[in-house]
Amino acid sequence: xxxxxxxxxxxxxxxxxxxxxxxxxxxxxxxxxxxxxxxxxxxxxxxxxxxxxxxxxxxxxxxxxxxxxxxxxxxxxxxxxxxxxxxxxxxxxxxxxxxxxxxxxxxxxxxxxxxxxxxxxxxxxxxxxxxxxxxxxxxxxxxxxxxxxxxxxxxxx
Amino acid sequence: xxxxxxxxxxxxxxxxxxxxxxxxxxxxxxxxxxxxxxxxxxxxxxxxxxxxxxxxxxxxxxxxxxxxxxxxxxxxxxxxxxxxxxxxxxxxxxxxxxxxxxxxxxxxxxxxxxxxxxxxxxxxxxxxxxxxxxxxxxxxxxxxxxxxxxxxxxxxx
DNA sequence: ACGATATCGTTCTAAAAAGGAACTGTCAAA
DNA sequence: TTTGACAGTTCCTTTTTAGAACGATATCGT
Numbered sequence: 001x002x003x004x005x006x007x008x009x010x011x012x013x014x015x016x017x018x019x020x021x022x023x024x025x026x027x028x029x030x031x032x033x034x035x036x037x038x039x040x041x042x043x044x045x046x047x048x049x050x051x052x053x054x055x056x057x058x059x060x061x062x063x064x065x066x067x068x069x070x071x072x073x074x075x076x077x078x079x080x081x082x083x084x085x086x087x088x089x090x091x092x093x094x095x096x097x098x099x100x101x102x103x104x105x106x107x108x109x110x111x112x113x114x115x116x117x118x119x120x121x122x123x124x125x126x127x128x129x130x131x132x133x134x135x136x137x138x139x140x141x142x143x144x145x146x147x148x149x150x151x152x153x154x155x156x157x
Numbered sequence: 158x159x160x161x162x163x164x165x166x167x168x169x170x171x172x173x174x175x176x177x178x179x180x181x182x183x184x185x186x187x188x189x190x191x192x193x194x195x196x197x198x199x200x201x202x203x204x205x206x207x208x209x210x211x212x213x214x215x216x217x218x219x220x221x222x223x224x225x226x227x228x229x230x231x232x233x234x235x236x237x238x239x240x241x242x243x244x245x246x247x248x249x250x251x252x253x254x255x256x257x258x259x260x261x262x263x264x265x266x267x268x269x270x271x272x273x274x275x276x277x278x279x280x281x282x283x284x285x286x287x288x289x290x291x292x293x294x295x296x297x298x299x300x301x302x303x304x305x306x307x308x309x310x311x312x313x314x
Numbered sequence: 315a316c317g318a319t320a321t322c323g324t325t326c327t328a329a330a331a332a333g334g335a336a337c338t339g340t341c342a343a344a
Numbered sequence: 345t346t347t348g349a350c351a352g353t354t355c356c357t358t359t360t361t362a363g364a365a366c367g368a369t370a371t372c373g374t
Contacts, residue, residue: 010268013250026170040321050363075369092249095249108305110304110305114298116291116297117298118286128284129276136247138190142274148262150268207353211351231340232350
């Protein structure tokens with residue numbers, strides 16, 4: 001398994017890691033969900049090197065997670081905006097935040113709370129089974145080969 | 158924001174990225190959930206360099222995600238086993254797999270299916286609001302400062 | 315007209331991380 | 345005695361990342 005051909009692996013986790021598994025990628029994504037859109041703003045908020053930022057934005061555009069949209073001519077200026085594919089990364093971001101809220105906070109407590117506009121309450125994200133609606137626990141899940149499985153099923157998904 | 162002090166950031170995403178955001182970390186974690194426990198087995202399945210593998214395992218132990226358990230003396234041999242803290246990473250892993258299943262599969266389809274032992278059916282993971290039970294969409298969530306917020310609320314969580 | 319500022323990158327060099335292969339130490343089995 | 349399993353470590357090369365400066369293009373203030 002080579003890092004630079006991860007997207008060709010027959011494993012959905014490996015392929016997603018090819019998109020978000022780089023150093024800085026998840027932090028750039030965090031900014032996207034906070035509605036940051038411009039190069040300078042990403043750069044100054046994250047302190048990432050400009051070179052890496054350019055790389056990561058290019059990679060996200062290549063994988064269809066961000067759209068590069070011109071917002072002015074002369075000089076041409078672009079914004080980076082989440083596509084639907086990018087918005088679909090939200091559960092990943094929220095589950096990461098939630099693990100941090102649970103296991104990595106200090107005595108001051110959570111830095112941010114999340115309010116669900118629909119019900120008006122501060123919430124935690126909960127992952128459930130699409131079929132029965134029960135919360136998912138690692139021990140209660142059995143994996144088996146799907147149609148796109150390699151000969152020996154050697155991947156989590 | 159420096160990569161090597163990420164765990165001290167006042168942001169739950171950044172702190173979690175300090176644990177799982179390295180190259181290879183998520184792939185090692187995948188193997189853990191597939192019940193891989195020994196150095197050689199991780200190494201041969203992933204093709205990761207031995208040096209990096211040793212580093213990543215050490216880091217997971219340091220952050221309490223894995224437990225290093227001696228399973229024989231003379232010579233001392235160890236296994237790496239998920240702690241509860243590690244098992245709690247399951248929603249992150251599943252949401253990553255699910256995004257890959259949705260957006261990165263080729264014509265062959267999903268490599269792996271997941272069966273929920275409780276209801277017996279193959280499922281997708283769905284993220285819902287802990288308060289009202291509705292599925293979570295990025296656009297329907299409002300973030301606001303929590304008790305551990307930095308002066309200007311500049312983090313997703 | 316002139317300099318300052320804004321924006322989105324690219325270029326350059328040094329430092330850090332990752333890749334790759336061989337090696338160590340201990341024990342069991344053939 | 346030799347081979348092999350296991351869990352790393354050591355050494356060296358290649359790739360990535362960090363850090364700072366530079367370029368191109370345009371607007372704004374004076």
